Amino acid sequence: MKKLIIYALLAFILSLINYYTDFSFFIAKSLLYIANPVETQSFYALDSISNIAKNYIILQNAQKENRHLKNEINKLNLENKILQAKLRNIDTSIxxxxxxxxxxxxxxxxxxxxxxxxxxxxxxxxxxxxxxxxxxxxxxxxxxxxxxxxxxxxxxSNFVADCFIVHEGKYYRGIFKGSLNQPKIEFLNTQSHIQKNDLVITSGLIGNIPPNINIGTVEKIYEVRGFYKVAIVKVDKTFxxxxxxxxxx
CATH class of the missing domain: 2.40.10 (Thrombin, subunit H)
Known part of the structure; x- marks a missing residue:
């Protein structure tokens, strides 16, 4: 019985250490090694304690990762709000x-x-x-x-322009590259939420092209090896x- 109490306290202490450190792998292995009793009578009880501690460690790591991802999302949302605020201050009257x-x-x-x-x-x-x-x-x-x-x-094919794809009031930046058969937008962030028929406009952030001039609409979207998105653009040739x-x- 004394051994059970000792192992329970040890598991609790190591769990607290894990909460404040990143030595999850070492701690999990240590618990599994310690909770390997000689007495058959105590085996299942100690095995349960080690499993509880191991699952707790996994849960803590998942929570840390979730906090990290949440911070990244908040950062991207803030950057997007700043960009949209800048766009509202651009004179669009041409x-x-x-x-x-x-x-x-x-x-x-x-x-x-x-x-x-x-x-x-x-x-x-x-x-x-x-x-x-x-x-x-x-x-x-x-x-x-x-x-x-x-x-x-x-x-x-040598024509390029800084541009935005507008989706549900949000602006996703990319580089428009001209083409006779397949004009497209490259270097879109993989987290860009865009879809077919979204409007494509100039950004006015680089070069002499004014902002908010219509280029066309999104026709097709695909990813390049997970690094960035590409959007094929449908442009109006009726002019x-x-x-x-x-x-x-």
């Missing part, structure tokens, strides 16, 4: 700053560039953002060629049937 420009392009199989014409000062055109009549992103003015300006479109676009001053 309508008063639009310059109407007629445009041409080679053919529908070669829309990496379109070419616009404008009599506006060069400083108001060169390196500016171009949008369609629906105010969707078309591209950026790259250079001047005689009386025309070359616009690198969102279908060009190619129009006769003019707008340059954002």
């Amino acid at each position: 309508a008063p700053n639009l310059i109407k420009c007629p445009f041409i392009f080679k053919d529908f199989s070669d829309i990496n560039y379109i070419y616009i014409k404008s009599n506006a000062p060069e400083k108001d055109i060169l390196h500016k953002t171009v949008v369609s009549q629906k105010l969707n992103l078309v591209g950026t003015v790259e250079s001047k060629l005689g009386n025309l300006y070359a616009v690198k479109t969102i279908f060009n 190619l049937n129009d006769s003019f676009v707008f340059v954002v001053k």
Whole structure:
């Protein structure tokens, strides 16, 4: 009976030590070794004590991990709230700053560039953002060629833009990469909660492209080896049937 009391006290003390330390593996092994009595009469009682102590250690470790994960989630939520607060302070009004420009392009199989014409000062055109009549992103003015300006479109594989995917009022940041057949957003956090048909907009945080210009909608989502998410973007090509676009001053 004395041995039972000693083993019970020892298990309790070691459990307290485990609560304040990270030597869970060592403690569990020690308990299993100690609770291996010679007397057959006490075997089952001592085995129960060791199992209780072992399960308690496992529970404590799980609680520690849960606290760690909860802290990480709270940190991400705080960062998201800060980002959304910054976005609310960005001026989204671009309508008063639009310059109407007629445009041409080679053919529908070669829309990496379109070419616009404008009599506006060069400083108001060169390196500016171009949008369609629906105010969707078309591209950026790259250079001047005689009386025309070359616009690198969102279908060009060298076109990149910092962007957000908007899902239920939350903004998830990524990098938009242009493509003729499959424009996409890369480097999305794996914890991004996004889905098909979510809106894709420019962020305005990097480069000269203004914020909150519509790029398209999410068409497909997949992960790259668990490191980050990729979203295929559906963009509107109907502007190619129009006769003019707008340059954002």
